[in-house]
Amino acid sequence: xxxxxxxxxxxxxxxxxxxxxxxxxxxxxxxxxxxxxxxxxxxxxxxxxxxxxxxxxxxxxxxxxxxxxxxxxxxxxxxxxxxxxxxxxxxxxxxxxxxxxxxxxxxxxxxxxxxxxxxxxxxxxxxxxxxxxxxxxxxxxxxxxxxxxxxxxxxxxxxxxxxxxxxxxxxxxxxxxxxxxxxxxxxxxxxxxxxxxxxxxxxxxxxxxxxxxxxxxxxxxxxxxxxxxxxxxxxxxxxxxxxxxxxxxxxxxxxxxxxxxxxxxxxxxxxxxxxxxxxxxxxxxxxxxxxxxxxxxxxxxxxxxxxxxxxxxxxxxxxxxxxxxxxxxxxxxxxxxxxxxxxxxxxxxxxxxxxxxxxxxxxxxx
Amino acid sequence: xxxxxxxxxxxxxxxxxxxxxxxxxxxxxxxxxxxxxxxxxxxxxxxxxxxxxxxxxxxxxxxxxxxxxxxxxxxxxxxxxxxxxxxxxxxxxxxxxxxxxxxxxxxxxxxxxxxxxxxxxxxxxxxxxxxxxxxxxxxxxxxxxxxxxxxxxxxxxxxxxxxxxxxxxxx
Numbered sequence: 069x070x071x072x073x074x075x076x077x078x079x080x081x082x083x084x085x086x087x088x089x090x091x092x093x094x095x096x097x098x099x100x101x102x103x104x105x106x107x108x109x110x111x112x113x114x115x116x117x118x119x120x121x122x123x124x125x126x127x128x129x130x131x132x133x134x135x136x137x138x139x140x141x142x143x144x145x146x147x148x149x150x151x152x153x154x155x156x157x158x159x160x161x162x163x164x165x166x167x168x169x170x171x172x173x174x175x176x177x178x179x180x181x182x183x184x185x186x187x188x189x190x191x192x193x194x195x196x197x198x199x200x201x202x203x204x205x206x207x208x209x210x211x212x213x214x215x216x217x218x219x220x221x222x223x224x225x226x227x228x229x230x231x232x233x234x235x236x237x238x239x240x241x242x243x244x245x246x247x248x249x250x251x252x253x254x255x256x257x258x259x260x261x262x263x264x265x266x267x268x269x270x271x272x273x274x275x276x277x278x279x280x281x282x283x284x285x286x287x288x289x290x291x292x293x294x295x296x297x298x299x300x301x302x303x304x305x306x307x308x309x310x311x312x313x314x315x316x317x318x319x320x321x322x323x324x325x326x327x328x329x330x331x332x333x334x335x336x337x338x339x340x341x342x343x344x345x346x347x348x349x350x351x352x353x354x355x356x357x358x359x360x361x362x363x364x365x366x367x368x369x370x371x372x373x374x375x376x377x378x379x380x381x382x383x384x385x386x387x388x389x390x391x392x393x394x395x396x397x398x399x400x401x402x403x404x405x406x407x408x409x410x411x412x413x414x415x416x417x418x419x420x421x422x423x424x425x426x427x428x429x430x431x432x433x434x
Numbered sequence: 435x436x437x438x439x440x441x442x443x444x445x446x447x448x449x450x451x452x453x454x455x456x457x458x459x460x461x462x463x464x465x466x467x468x469x470x471x472x473x474x475x476x477x478x479x480x481x482x483x484x485x486x487x488x489x490x491x492x493x494x495x496x497x498x499x500x501x502x503x504x505x506x507x508x509x510x511x512x513x514x515x516x517x518x519x520x521x522x523x524x525x526x527x528x529x530x531x532x533x534x535x536x537x538x539x540x541x542x543x544x545x546x547x548x549x550x551x552x553x554x555x556x557x558x559x560x561x562x563x564x565x566x567x568x569x570x571x572x573x574x575x576x577x578x579x580x581x582x583x584x585x586x587x588x589x590x591x592x593x594x595x596x597x598x599x600x601x602x603x604x605x
Contacts, residue, residue, distance in 0.1 A: 227529075270592075270593065272560055272561075272591065272592070272593035272594075273593045273596070275561060276533075276561050276564070276565070278564075278565075278568065304529070304530065304561065305530055305533070305561070307565075308469060310469075310537075310541075310572070311504070311533075311534075311537040311565060311568055311569060311572070312469035312470075312501075312504055312537070313469060313497060313500050313501050313504065313530070313534065314466075314467055314469060315465075315466050315467070315497055316466055316467065317467055338497075340495065340496035340497050340500070340530065341495065341496070341497070343496055344495050344496050346495065349495065353466055356466055357466075370465060370468045389477070391473075391474060391477040391478075392473075392474075393462070393474050395458065395461055395462065396461045396464075397457070397458065397461060410465055410466060410467070410468050411461060411464040411465050411466065411468075412464050412465070412466045413461065413464055
């Protein structure tokens with residue numbers, strides 16, 4: 069049986085052999101106040117055995133945005149500079165409230181031991197004090213790894229039949245989870261333990277997640293006791309500030325892995341494709357969002373404004389009709405077949421070796 | 435006539451068929467995190483509105499139908515207004531489709547759709563009531579604000595009350 073009661077995860081207590089938490093090391097970095105340049109230097113000492121580091125700072129509120137301004141490696145080299153954000157194989161989002169920063173996000177810029185300095189930019193003229201921490205993964209990836217997922221059903225039973233009791237017997241969901249395994253197999257990943265929960269909060273509010281604040285507030289409810297599991301809320305709808313429909317949304321990328329109780333600690337996916345009986349589409353959306361959370365970006369943004377830091381993902385340059393959108397048709401054979409393509413087309417199923425390298429170093433994979 | 439049947443009839447009319455255009459539109463409607471933008475659709479050749487109308491009624495997925503309905507607001511013809519109005523008022527239609535119809539009416543006709551949107555503030559579907567409040571707030575005219583304020587006086591659902599209050603603070 070695949071599912072275990074979520075309580076079992078929480079009651080598991082100290083890490084045991086084979087426990088994914090065993091290879092995670094957390095350090096409280098303390099508090100930092102931004103200077104007159106709107107930034108704060110956050111020193112991070114990377115241990116010898118670390119293969120990835122997730123630095124996180126916050127909360128600083130939904131009305132304030134922050135990002136990494138500069139990252140300096142132990143040898144003094146600048147491995148990221150916001151003034152030319154795609155000059156190096158590192159990427160970071162601009163985030164409200166809570167800022168997760170993952171290294172590496174490309175095999176072309178691996179993590180090395182020693183003293184890094186993360187200069188965090190907070191868009192506030194007034195000094196802001198942020199609390200920061202870091203989580204290191206200290207074990208090399210195995211050839212085959214798993215990722216645990218916690219599915220939380222937010223009032224979707226009437227339309228989709230999904231609830232914590234019936235989920236394990238739901239044919240569409242079961243097929244979708246198996247399909248995620250297929251999609252991830254190229255990366256040596258599979259879904260591990262899946263746990264289920266019926267949302268215990270305000271279902272009326274979060275059944276439709278409207279805007280960034282509701283998204284963050286919903287994720288904040290996933291207090292998974294820092295367990296290395298990805299909380300995924302299944303909802304009826306996600307809309308942007310203009311009311312337009314979004315199919316799935318992950319915090320980040322990258323998300324604040326295994327740091328529960330903050331606004332960047334999970335993903336939200338709509339159940340429309342479950343209602344349609346379309347396990348393949350649901351699986352591709354779920355797999356896509358989980359990989360965002362673990363540090364993968366779109367190979368190219370829909371409008372071509374950004375690319376990922378991955379060397380072996382195709383870079384589409386064909387906007388043949390000149391409309392400013394890199395469509396799946398224009399980019400056929402040049403990125404549109406990648407699982408991290410911006411559109412949920414049925415052909416978007418591939419993962420590259422470099423993408424696999426990144427996600428297998430996530431603290432969530434074991 | 436149900437809006438779904440009406441659109442199905444339109445969809446089978448030979449003059450409306452444009453397979454290449456439909457494939458392009460479905461592709462643009464399929465962004466995972468990226469909703470389609472008005473300018474993307476307006477830049478396409480052919481009768482995009484007719485294709486959207488067909489997709490809104492009989493598109494290949496729930497998401498496609500909802501997004502097509504939303505996009506009809508960017509092509510404000512009388513036929514689209516009629517379909518959106520019928521869908522919004524149809525309590526047997528899927529909630530998501532009705533919510534997107536509400537946004538399309540607000541985006542496409544503004545205060546001119548207030549007579550269609552205001553009754554939906556009293557619909558039994560709390561998610562629809564909330565989206566209509568948001569959509570009316572986006573229109574933001576005094577008459578739309580008055581409709582929101584009037585609903586606030588009788589609304590009992592906490593989430594919808596919160597949305598109505600937020601809507602009044604938007605503009």
